Amino acid sequence: MKNILIILFAVIITSCSEDFLNIAPKSSITSGNFYVTEAHFDQALVGAYASLRPAFGNPSSWTMGEMRSDNTHLEFNITNRGGTYVEREYADFFMDEAISNTVAEKYNTCYVAIGRVNLILELIPQSSLSQPAKDRIQGQASFLRGLLYFELVRYFGGVSLYLAPVKGVDDAYLPRATTIQVYQAIIGDLNLAIEKLSAPTFPQNGQANDGSARMLLANVYLTLKDYPKAEAELKQVTGMGYSLLNKYESLYQLNNKNSVESIFSVQYQQGNQGQQSSFLYNFLPLSSDVSLITKFPSANTQGGGWNTPTFEMMEAYEEGDLRLDASIGIVEGTGQIGNMFIEKFRSPVDFTATPGKRTYLFVKKFLTPHSLVQNTDDNLHIYRFAEALLSLAEVLNEQGKSAESLIYLNQVRVRAGLKPTTETNQNLLREIIAKERRVELAFENKRWLDLVRTGKAIEVMNLNGKYLKTFYAGSSYLPDISYKLTSDKLLFPIPLREIKVGKLEQNPGY
């Protein structure tokens, strides 16, 4: 009997063990059985697109892209002293440190997206997909990687250049590359994308195409001050069927998502499926009742009061500029910061403040019809045709072709209800184009990068600091050390964790 039992043990333990012990997840799939079919690669690509939302739509984007600049500021809320809030303030005041999670958010989310793209780009060449399918997927993935590294290199300088998926600890550590190496990689990716992608078809669906890739490449060349190459790409873009919408304000209307003016935008959709945006709510004042603005019973008790246009910004719009009313809204009311009692929703056109009332300026571009709090339908523009025109005007002017430049510049001005400009002095025209970019692309997270690109950041922002300190003198929250901008602050710090974990070199000044 003993022997029988022992034999029985042995049989049972060996025969069923492998089946018994092999348990794979049932409610999700694993990397082992993914990246096989075309459907898989399409799904992976969708996943990569989805990672653009955190990379471009998170608070770090408007904190670093707009609040850092002279376009917007914030409503200083003494009661909000949590780390997240203080970090945003510090980014605005040029007091930010490497420990900032706000800055880390931009860095990390871009790399999460790059990681997804890298997997696609590595696995697709050896896959069994048809050539057209490969091209379609490879082209878009390359575009996305170029876009993400362009974001990183402008904010952080020469970052670690991961161009293949990380499989384990051994290949996870890369030193920082030089800025030039990163740009070379970006240009390589975008050239591949241009080769693989086809021209836009209208109506667009939100995916990257040849136009998106060329626009991005042109922006890269513009940043590198390679004006002839930028001009060549932009000229291509102007011939692809894009055009300006008739009215500036209709750009942000929901029926014009992915319109003829859109070159590339991050997609959102309101509703129950987790696809919504909520930009508006960060920009509205903190208030237990914002229904006067949203047109339905709603409160904004968390996360509001950020990215507020300055009065100086409001005044930057020329008299009669139709973009002002489309871009900025004003609410008046009472109550302390943190809990505004909103009484009136006003237009900034010919605005004079009502005595005794608190005035709050907010970004109105993201105010569109919706019915649930923190659940809006707005896309986020990355590139639109007006930027292509303004970029073309700039590259032409920089090459001394002022007259030709005016053709493109004035398209944008006229649409905004302004008189065409006739200035052909290169230096003066440069100023006009820069100002035009500021108001045309206001609150689309372009301003800080434009200031850095054009070398104006230090001058403009130190001036802006003086302006703000005077303007808010009575409320005394801006420390003396704020807005002391030096060239070190043109780049953001590499997040402290990456310095410690990855032994990366920090940018100077942090």
Place this chain on the structure above:
Amino acid sequence: MNSAEQSLDQFSKQMESKMDFNLSYTDNLVDLKQPIEVVENNKSLPDVLVAVSMRTNLNSVMVNENTHLKVEMGNSEDKAVKVISQADIVVKGVVKDKSGEPFPGVTVLVKGTSIGAATDLGGRYTLTVPEGATLVFSFVGFTSQEFIVGNQSTIDVTLSEDETALSEVVVIGYGTQLEREVTGSVSTFEAKQLQDLPVGQFTQKLQGRLAGVQISQATGTPGGGMAIRIRGAASINAGNNPLFVVDGFPIVGDINNINPNEIESFSVLKGASAAALYGSRAANGVVLITTKQAKSGQNSVELSVIQGMTQVPERGKYKLMNSKEFLADRKSIFEDKIRYEGFKGGIPEIYQNPESWTGPDTDWYEELLQGGTQNSYNLSFLSSKDNFSSATTLGYFEEKGVVLNTGFNRFSFRTNNEYKINENMRVGVNVAPTYQTSKNQATDGYYEILYAAIITPPIFSPDDVDEKGNQKISFTGPGLFTFPNWKKTLLETENRTVNLRLLTNAYFEAKFLSNFTFKSSVAVDLGASRRKVFNSSTTGGIFSPPPKPATGSYTTQTYDSWLTENTLNYVKTFNDHSLDVIVGYSAQKYSTENNSLTGTNYADDQVSWIDAAATRYGSNNISEWSLLSGFSRVNYNYKGKYLLSLSARRDGSSRFGADNKWGNFPAVSAGWILSDEGFAKNWSIVNFLKLRAEHGSAGNFNIGNYSQFGNISSTNYVFNNSLVQGRSPVSLGNSYLTWETTVGSDLGLDIGLLDDRISLVLDFYDKSTKNMLYQVDIPNGAGFSNIQDNIGEFHFWGYEFGINARVIQRELFTWNSDFNISFNRNKVIKLGTNNVPLGGIGDYSSTIWKTEVGYPIGQFYGYVFDGIYKTEEEFNSQPKHVTSRLGTIRFKDVNGDGKITSDDKTYIGNPNPKFFFGFNNNFIYKNFDMNISMSGSYGGKMYYSISEWSETLEGIFNVEKYMVDRWRSLENPGKGIIGRSLSGTTAFPRTTQDRLALDASQLTIKNISIGYRIPKTSKYLKSARVFASIQQALVLTKYAGPNPEASWQGLNGLREGVDVSPYPMPRTYALGVNFSF
């Protein structure tokens, strides 16, 4: 006794039924069919047995067991007849226990012979013995007594309990062992010693009882909050909870819903070898729980009722500023704003005249508390008769929490049944369902209600009304944060959990070929829980004050865990060798299904179910693991004094990578009972001395179910204005993943002194955890922040000492005392591929810990407080932070680079105590008894993290009373601890610093109980006892907060000792009765 011709079998059954004792045989050696004829009317038991032995080839021997006789093969020279022939004195007497009750079933044996008798129901015995013989009176669990028979014919004896009881049987993994033969490091505890403690969880009762076992109550949350850690076990990711094994079944679900009254005993396997038989799950130690079984011959009904009242003790309650202090403080902040910052807004009216304030003066902590109750009712039926034994316990425990709208209820039932099919086969079935409900608000944690409510200004009252006469839902004032009405929030938030659990096992055991025992068992643990949360629009948190749209969630989890196990046991004693071998295999599978629904944007607060929500999200998933094991152990001893144990287990687990599925866990231990040696014969003080040593390896498999795989999850997006489904990788897989292995050694001494009046246990252990399952931090550039890997090594070592003394043993008064103390130390040897430290990066106490190679794990890391910049001269000459100003806080420039940056952070405290201890005393005087149990720890630090808010300088919260002594000006610099309130300087003082890492040494009188045993009043009532008990009677500590055992992350190892104002620990005053019928 009259026996005509019948078989021995029939005869013995007849004898048992008539004489009320059991007769047992050595297996299969006795031919039960042999005919026997005995006609011995009215003879005593020994006489009958002598008659039996004369007619058979058998001899009777008394053995050391209750009403058990053993009939053994005798040899012809040693016939009992020979003994009888020498008998010439008849001795009679009565045996009683200490309370004077007759003691039936006591074995009375003539020393050196096989002549014996057992006492009858009246405790009486009669025996015919040779003159000058020595009588030995013995009963299991009692100290044997010897009397020399002179010429007296009456010998009355009182037996008292044997406290040391090395003859006791100890539950070890997959079996039992005589305590004196145990070679591994095992602590055992009888649950009946804990019956007076008015608490709902058995872990609460074990606090301070076991050397080497650290149990702390980090929070007073009803039905929760206990953390247990054996010998400092710690892991980075795989957890440090021990494995709990209930009646042989390693359980996965919650241990807290086991009714403590169902438990008979605990065995804690601490040593590397003791635990190793549980293989890949044993690295953190194993707690074996044995539930109550009816004892042989027992037939009783037991009722216990405990009713208690609970309250939060005064000591340590948060006392922030009162209304007048608060208003004056606000006023001074505005004065400074005007003076230093050019503030033009003026001092708000409400703060202008603090002294004339007549409004509310609310203590917000107090507002959220209430007097609670704790009631426990247990009814047990215990019966063992013939072939059937049964123990059934019905329990009900209810607790009304000391925080508003919290509480806990548990209905439990357990029935343990065993049926003997015949002498060699038995089957058993244990079934234990529990039903448990709890109402627990989100009271614990960072910025949760008990943390956030405290800093609400006292000038608001929960009963304040708005202009329309409705109770206010939130409060704010000039420059103040907006605070929810916490009391309303607490009362209106719905958060209830219902748990249903069925723990059951069944077994079959057969003995065969005299030395073999085969056991097969099946165990099933089924659980289902559902949790409903509804936050109405009028409730809120500190960052989300109401009104806001209502939110709700509904979560269900079901799990099933089954185990099959077969073991074969071989026991053989030959000459001086004794061998006990077990081999077995088991298979276990666990599966859990989770559903979660959340709803937001409810139209109103009328309907709290998710159907009423406009926006709904759901998730639904399954998670499983399986484990297949083979194991074997050999226990061998020579002459009962040289002991050896070898064991091995082989585990295969679904959790580990394809390349590393199987692991082996061998162990060896040995013991030497020195006191049995010849040279020990003349030892006068030491009566028992055993040296133990063990060495073994065990694993830790708690890494989550699918870590080996790179997981791909759904990640959707929008194209063409419509949803498209996508997927993306969310983790990196690692097919080489395997268990952590802890290899350890233990050296121990068990000592009995003064005839076991004092017993000592000493242990030294040393263990290393290697292949640590570790989420290796990798650069975020990789697209992931970490990868699961087996890289990392911790070294642990420590000492344990336990003493148990029967200090006074008198007729009327006894005093027993035990004390234990444990020292645990550890050091990090290796972390990841690059030895990158864990943590230490963030500024606030939620990220205070740092674990670095060369240091103990989980140290506090922060700045070193160095006063404030009191003068211009100090400010100008000393290192500064970027936000430093005259009058702000100053930290030490630790790295000496002339400025204060995050590089100046250093180690500022160790949350682990230098040692912890327990001290228990038990007194019995006549019918009174008293028990005092204490536990404590020394040298651990606690971070007083509430200071992150209660020391704010912005003037937005209520603050500590000492905040009034802050720096105001050069002339009025305060006490040099709190800096000024200047804008832009107030964030830095809130970062983690040594000043707030407080000493958490404590001595807690966990329980005092006094009982009175009511003298027998009725023949139906076997015994009755009433008692009064105080739980959490007194906490002696210098720590500022209410609970020096608080710990946000429990006994996590890597993240201990941060006080985030948890649910307060109540003090319980209870009265109870125990009846036995």
